[in-house]
Amino acid sequence: MAYVAIADRDHHLHDPDTFITKYIWSQDHKVIAIQYGVVAIGVGLVALALSLLMRLQIGFPDVFPFMTPYNYYQFVTTHGMIMVIYLLTALFLGGFGNYLIPLMCGARDMVFPYMNMLSFWVYLLSVIVLIASFFVPGGATGAGWTLYPPQAVLEGTPGSDWGIVLMLVSLAIFIVAFTMGGLNYVTTVLQARCRGMTLMRMPLSVWGIFVATILGLLAFPALFVAAIMMVLDRLIGTSFFMPALLSLGETTATTGGSPILFQHLFWFFGHPEVYIVALPAFGIVSDLLSTHARKNIFGYRMMIWAIVAIGALSFVVWAHHMYVSGMNPYFGFFFATTTLIIAVPTAIKVYNWVLTLWRGDIHFTLPMLWATGFIFTFIHGGLTGLFLGNVTVDLPLSDTYFVIGHFHMVMGVSPVMVLFGAIYHWFPKITGRMANDVLGKIHFWMTFLGTYAIYLPMHYLGILGMPRRYYDYGQTDFIPESALGVNQGITIAAIVVATAQLIFLVNVAYSLWKGKRADPNPWRATTLEWQTPDTPPKHGNWGPKLPEVHRWAYDYSVPGDEEDFIPQNHPIKPGEESLRNAGVSRE
Amino acid sequence: MAQEGLNPTADELTADGWQGIVADWSTDKQAFYVPWGKAMMWIFLLSDTFIFTSFLTGYMNVRMSTAVEWPNPSEVFALSFFGQPIPLILIAIMTFVLITSSGTMALAVNYGYRRDRYRAAALMFVTAAFGAIFVGMQAFEWTKLIEEGVRPWANPMGASQFGATFFMITGFHGLHVSAGVVYLAVVALKVLRGDYERSGNYEIVEITGLYWHFVDLVWVFIFAFFYLW
Numbered sequence: 001m002a003y004v005a006i007a008d009r010d011h012h013l014h015d016p017d018t019f020i021t022k023y024i025w026s027q028d029h030k031v032i033a034i035q036y037g038v039v040a041i042g043v044g045l046v047a048l049a050l051s052l053l054m055r056l057q058i059g060f061p062d063v064f065p066f067m068t069p070y071n072y073y074q075f076v077t078t079h080g081m082i083m084v085i086y087l088l089t090a091l092f093l094g095g096f097g098n099y100l101i102p103l104m105c106g107a108r109d110m111v112f113p114y115m116n117m118l119s120f121w122v123y124l125l126s127v128i129v130l131i132a133s134f135f136v137p138g139g140a141t142g143a144g145w146t147l148y149p150p151q152a153v154l155e156g157t158p159g160s161d162w163g164i165v166l167m168l169v170s171l172a173i174f175i176v177a178f179t180m181g182g183l184n185y186v187t188t189v190l191q192a193r194c195r196g197m198t199l200m201r202m203p204l205s206v207w208g209i210f211v212a213t214i215l216g217l218l219a220f221p222a223l224f225v226a227a228i229m230m231v232l233d234r235l236i237g238t239s240f241f242m243p244a245l246l247s248l249g250e251t252t253a254t255t256g257g258s259p260i261l262f263q264h265l266f267w268f269f270g271h272p273e274v275y276i277v278a279l280p281a282f283g284i285v286s287d288l289l290s291t292h293a294r295k296n297i298f299g300y301r302m303m304i305w306a307i308v309a310i311g312a313l314s315f316v317v318w319a320h321h322m323y324v325s326g327m328n329p330y331f332g333f334f335f336a337t338t339t340l341i342i343a344v345p346t347a348i349k350v351y352n353w354v355l356t357l358w359r360g361d362i363h364f365t366l367p368m369l370w371a372t373g374f375i376f377t378f379i380h381g382g383l384t385g386l387f388l389g390n391v392t393v394d395l396p397l398s399d400t401y402f403v404i405g406h407f408h409m410v411m412g413v414s415p416v417m418v419l420f421g422a423i424y425h426w427f428p429k430i431t432g433r434m435a436n437d438v439l440g441k442i443h444f445w446m447t448f449l450g451t452y453a454i455y456l457p458m459h460y461l462g463i464l465g466m467p468r469r470y471y472d473y474g475q476t477d478f479i480p481e482s483a484l485g486v487n488q489g490i491t492i493a494a495i496v497v498a499t500a501q502l503i504f505l506v507n508v509a510y511s512l513w514k515g516k517r518a519d520p521n522p523w524r525a526t527t528l529e530w531q532t533p534d535t536p537p538k539h540g541n542w543g544p545k546l547p548e549v550h551r552w553a554y555d556y557s558v559p560g561d562e563e564d565f566i567p568q569n570h571p572i573k574p575g576e577e578s579l580r581n582a583g584v585s586r587e
Numbered sequence: 588m589a590q591e592g593l594n595p596t597a598d599e600l601t602a603d604g605w606q607g608i609v610a611d612w613s614t615d616k617q618a619f620y621v622p623w624g625k626a627m628m629w630i631f632l633l634s635d636t637f638i639f640t641s642f643l644t645g646y647m648n649v650r651m652s653t654a655v656e657w658p659n660p661s662e663v664f665a666l667s668f669f670g671q672p673i674p675l676i677l678i679a680i681m682t683f684v685l686i687t688s689s690g691t692m693a694l695a696v697n698y699g700y701r702r703d704r705y706r707a708a709a710l711m712f713v714t715a716a717f718g719a720i721f722v723g724m725q726a727f728e729w730t731k732l733i734e735e736g737v738r739p740w741a742n743p744m745g746a747s748q749f750g751a752t753f754f755m756i757t758g759f760h761g762l763h764v765s766a767g768v769v770y771l772a773v774v775a776l777k778v779l780r781g782d783y784e785r786s787g788n789y790e791i792v793e794i795t796g797l798y799w800h801f802v803d804l805v806w807v808f809i810f811a812f813f814y815l816w
Contacts (some may be wrong), residue, residue, distance in 0.1 A: 014635075083781070111623045111627070112623070112627065147655075179631070179634060182634075183630055183631055183634075184627075185628045186630050187623055187626050187627045187630065190617070190619065190626060191616075191617050191618065191623050191626050192616075192617075192622075192623070193616050193617075193620065195616060197616065199612070199618065200609070204772035217630065217633070217634040217637075218633070218634060218637050220634075221634060221635070221637035221638040221640075221641055222637065222641045224638060225638060225642055225645060226641075228759075229645060229755070232739065232751065232755065236739050236740060237739070237740035238739045238740055238748075238751035239649075239653075239740070239747055239748060239751065240645065240649055240748070240751060240752075240756075243652075244654075253740070254747060255653075255654070255655070255747065256649070256652060256654050256655055256747065256748060257649060257653075257748070258648055258649055258652035258655030261645055261648045261649065261652070265641060265645065268641075290633065368768075495698070554811040560601070
């Protein structure tokens with residue numbers, strides 16, 4: 001008997017029949033994606049509000065009585081944790097990963113729909129536990145988002161009673177949720193593609209999400225272990241991370257632990273985490289640029305290998321976050337070298353994006369604006385990474401506003417640029433309506449220019465030596481008066497940018513209600529999700545028959561063709577040149 | 588029948604070196620010719636490997652960082668018979684039991700594929716029983732240490748990290764074994780009931796087996812790093 005791929009066998013497809021199975025306990029990847037998206041954006045807005053409160057204190061110290069040092073550190077911590085994990089990771093992988101993988105690969109759903117559903121609900125639980133930490137005695141933890149021990153668990157740190165425990169428990173729950181989702185994404189990409197969809201024909205969005213998920217499955221375990229050990233340190237008095245200490249004038253009962261161990265575990269997770277966020281952004285932005293410039297992506301296979309190489313390298317650079325922690329200098333040399341090597345595949349990607357635009361038929365649609373904005377912010381953030389990757393340059397810049405500026409540009413703003421581009425790009429497919437163009441463009445320009453107003457001055461402040469995470473700077477010789485003025489400017493810019501995000505919410509609400517009805521394929525894109533029989537796609541995605549793929553995802557402006565795009569499921573025409581069979585054929 | 592252009596050409600599939608590997612792996616639809624569940628289990632176990640690796644690395648790190656002397660495992664884990672201490676005897680028996688259970692599991696997989704469901708289920712129950720015995724002996728060992736005063740936060744024999752890492756790592760492994768016992772029992776019941784008769788597909792037995800072998804393999808590392816070092 002011939003082998004039949006599992007995706008082609010008859011499957012019973014969890015058909016929803018009631019309101020609850022359709023919209024609440026739904027096993028449909030599209031509904032789960034929207035659930036993930038809504039929760040992630042909602043909790044992201046909380047983090048945005050927290051950042052504004054912090055900025056108010058930095059820009060206008062002693063003006064707002066509700067900003068105490070205690071609150072300030074709680075806000076720093078929760079802002080960072082939400083943005084990195086509960087917003088960016090969840091939205092890229094749980095949101096876009098869920099929505100795009102089955103549609104772009106030509107599957108009817110994820111391979112384990114029930115586990116996919118559980119993944120969302122467990123994620124929601126982790127968010128609830130996290131938010132709950134604000135309402136327990138002592139409030140949320142104020143240990144800084146890196147949660148470094150021993151200070152994270154010692155008395156005197158905000159939230160050392162309950163907050164830190166809830167934070168760690170919430171992280172552990174999140175990791176369980178992520179693992180259930182992540183196993184789904186990886187298995188679906190590997191095993192459930194439609195006919196003709198070879199790995200080397202997949203859109204780069206899927207490649208980015210796929211590799212990022214693998215990173216997550218291998219990196220989150222370190223955080224999981226660190227969280228368990230710290231909970232034990234905090235609750236039952238073990239000494240994994242706790243050396244012998246003098247705390248508030250008293251000797252603690254702990255002895256012999258290693259605080260550096262936590263930093264190693266944390267950053268073994270933490271650095272791949274940067275790429276868990278960045279790689280989906282890289283992939284999605286490649287598709288946006290190609291589609292809206294009506295041109296095939298430049299160097300498709302190099303783009304894939306660059307994603308894979310960045311993913312692999314991200315596991316051997318973690319200690320560049322620890323140059324000032326006290327390591328053997330040879331370690332610093334090793335980690336500086338590997339860190340700078342990452343610049344090579346990353347630069348390949350940037351050049352390829354620019355070369356994709358080169359002589360393209362660029363349409364400055366909403367998604368395209370965000371995608372080009374990403375190229376700017378990413379180059380700026382990436383270049384400052386070269387400074388911080390070098391040990392000798394990092395030492396004076398460490399723990400200053402330069403670092404804040406760097407990582408907000410490279411892994412804060414840049415992925416968010418792509419997220420907005422992606423939301424505007426797939427909005428017509430997800431909702432069946434077009435997003436409003438004018439509101440979207442106002443949103444873009446305010447956000448794009450605003451980020452520069454916020455983060456460029458921070459680099460200057462950092463070079464002045466202004467330390468980060470300080471509640472108040474008081475009188476110091478090395479920080480001039482003018483720095484306060486810069487800080488006020490940054491705070492005002494931050495308020496403006498935050499307001500611009502309200503425009504986005506208004507846009508979503510307005511477009512859902514009154515937006516123009518969307519064509520099935522408004523951007524005239526080649527990838528499979530635009531070729532579904534219904535918009536928005538119905539349960540099962542493809543109607544009675546699965547699609548069949550005949551070409552790669554980037555047949556834009558093919559010479560001699562009447563249209564400027566050929567969808568992936570259109571057969572190769574007689575006489576068409578074999579170079580566009582792409583797949584694994586030599587280019 | 589494959590349409591032209593759908594799949595890599597025969598040339599590419601048989602190409603040497605990286606070109607061939609890439610072509611082979613990236614072909615149509617499936618990267619590995621295994622069921623979805625099995626692929627997922629392998630990926631999960633890879634992820635779980637990183638959890639145990641982190642635990643063991645953490646253990647080695649605190650063992651080096653602690654300033655107090657580490658207890659000698661041969662003495663701590665010895666049992667006395669007729670006044671004669673035998674080092675590591677309990678652990679040796681536990682390891683033997685667990686590795687034996689891997690053997691019975693492998694037999695169960697074999698009988699599953701032969702569609703001999705009674706034997707397959709029986710062997711799975713035997714495997715689960717061995718697992719339960721293992722957890723029972725672990726409980727005995729914990730009790731003995733606790734009676735001797737070892738706690739996660741303190742340890743009369745030396746470094747407090749000894750108790751902390753011991754209870755944490757063996758506890759986490761013990762949880763894996765306990766979960767495996769439940770998992771085995773559930774699957775064995777379904778096998779016995781004939782749930783897989785209609786499809787004739789006993790892959791689930793092998794998937795359960797993968798998990799079980801993994802838990803055994805992890806134990807070998809814990810044994811080596813914790814008891815022999």
